[in-house]
Amino acid sequence: MTRKFFGTDGIRGRTNVAPMTAEIAMKVGQAAGSYFLRGSHRHRVVIGKDTRLSGYMMESALVAGFTSVGMDVIQFGPIPTPAVALLTQSMRADLGVMISASHNPYEDNGIKLFGPDGYKLSDEAEAEIERLLDVPTALAPSRDIGRARRVEDARGRYIHAAKSTFPEDLRLDGLKVVIDCANGAAYQVAPMALWELGAELIQIGVTPDGRNINDGCGSTAPALLQETVVASGAHIGIALDGDADRLIVVDETGQIVDGDQLMALIGTSWARHGLLRGNGIVATVMSNLGLERYLQGQGLTLERTSVGDRYVLEKMRKSGFNVGGEQSGHIILSDYATTGDGLIAALQVLAELVKTGKPASELLRLFDPVPQLLKNVRFSGGKPLEDKNVKAAIAEAEAELVGKGRLVIRPSGTEPLIRVMAEGDDSAQVTRLVDMICETVKAAG
Structure with missing residues (x-):
């Protein structure tokens, strides 16, 4: 079944352009709410968001949708995606929602849904919610319309949970850490958790204004973090993305x-x-x-x-x-x-740094990556991977790389692109094979 709204990580797109409009967001709230109205208990959904300007609009639309079908709503405000997953489960909610487009620029936004167990919804559940988007909604009677309220201590609950994953006998005293929160969802919780564990902090990407999320900062733009780590003499740098479910580290020499x-x-x-x-x-x-x-x-x-x-x-x-x-x-x-969870993963890395006493450049270089090259080829139509010449080029490359490397060819799930990746011990061979396949795909597409 071809999915109209849901991709590999919820619904995502340019704000105020379908499917990322307030109208559709309200319908998603109604459809998802209807899907999870099971049993006789009072139903509850929790909602978190990152720091995008459009988050206010999308949140209001979702609240309207959920309450209109009889679900109570608990709003957390800016909080990481993994925090929403955690609190969905711990607060016994029927559903969790994260409003975020992750590492995308502020013009985009997205809706991620979590089931009562804290896990992202299955393909089958998302397909059923999509189906419900196209049928009339059974609105709740006036007496059963849901209520909405904000919970102010959600960030504190998440900080406590994250810190509990750090060994009780360790502290971060004496460790200088640069933390880059991408002006995103973790701009409060990540620095607070590290400070409470004793780290000396240098903070960047912690002044969101609605438009600067992921803008020249965060895990997908680590240059500022690299410069800051070296200039400040920090032991390590940590970069999260807009919704803090992704982590990139920079060692004390500035290497990613x-x-x-x-x-x-x-x-x-x-x-x-x-x-x-x-x-x-x-x-x-x-x-x-x-x-x-x-x-x-x-x-x-x-x-x-x-x-x-x-x-x-x-x-x-x-x-x-x-x-x-x-x-x-x-x-x-x-x-x-x-x-x-970028913060919890970072805490595991910091624990190893403290336990071993090794510099990050030594601790975090456990293997030498083999040369790897990825290129994208845009095509205008058809199915280039079914072309006989493309198949022959791929087979030739695979035969060359047997025992020495790998080849991964896959279509993009969101754009008319073929992604061509090869890796192997011989850098020149990898480049030659990727270029050969790319040229063949271009000729076919």
Whole structure:
């Protein structure tokens, strides 16, 4: 079934352009509310958001939709996505909503939905909500219209939960940390949690104005963090994205550390302490071959999934893993959270920094990534991957890389693009093969 509104991570788009309009947001509230009106208890939905200007509009529209079908609404204000997932479960809500477009610019916004267990909704649930968008809504009788209220201590609850994942016998005293909150959802909670644990903080990306979220800061624009870490002599830099479910680290020399290195560190540390389940970690097809080889050398496995943290989590839950994530910095630690959590992942890294006494540049360089190249090819129509010449080029490249590298070819889920990625021990070979496939796709499309 082709989905009209939901993508791989909820509904997302340019604000005031369908599907990201107040009208559709209200209908989503009505449809999702109707879907979760089960049982005789008083029904409740919790709503969080990031710092986008449009968050006020989308929140008001969603509140109208939910209350109109008889659901009570609890509003948290700006708070990370993982906090919404956590509080959905702990407050016994029927549904959790996060209003955010993650690492996108402020002009965009999105709606992410969580079930009562704190996990993102299944494809089947999203499909049913989409169906309900196209049918008349059964509005609640006047006496049963829902109430809305704000909870002011939601951020404190999340800070407490995040800090509880940090070893009780450790403190961050003497550690100088630069924290970049992307002018997003974690601009209050992340610095407060680190300060309470004793860190000396330098804060950037903590002055949101509705338009500067992810603007030259955060995990997708780490240059400012790199400069600040080096200039201040900090031990480490931490960058979150707009809704704080993604983490990128910068070591004391200003070098970026991606999600692959972070997963390697956390996974092997947990393995040494008998905490790792599944005898390995879960990552996507985009994670570097160097990570896979490093884990094999440690007697651990790397299970790969399609791109998207929901697929990583699906595999983790199905096969009993408790560490997984993406190269881009989504780190899922299922002992502590039901979705990616940048702050909790950062606390695991900081704990290792304190315990080992090693500089971040040493601690976080567990393997040398093999050369990897990704290029996107735009096409005008048709199905280029079914073209015989494209198939032949891919087969030729795969044959060359046997035992020496990998090839990942996939269509974009949102644009008319073919993504061509190759990695291997020979950088020149990787570049040549990617270019060959790209040219063949262009000729076919």
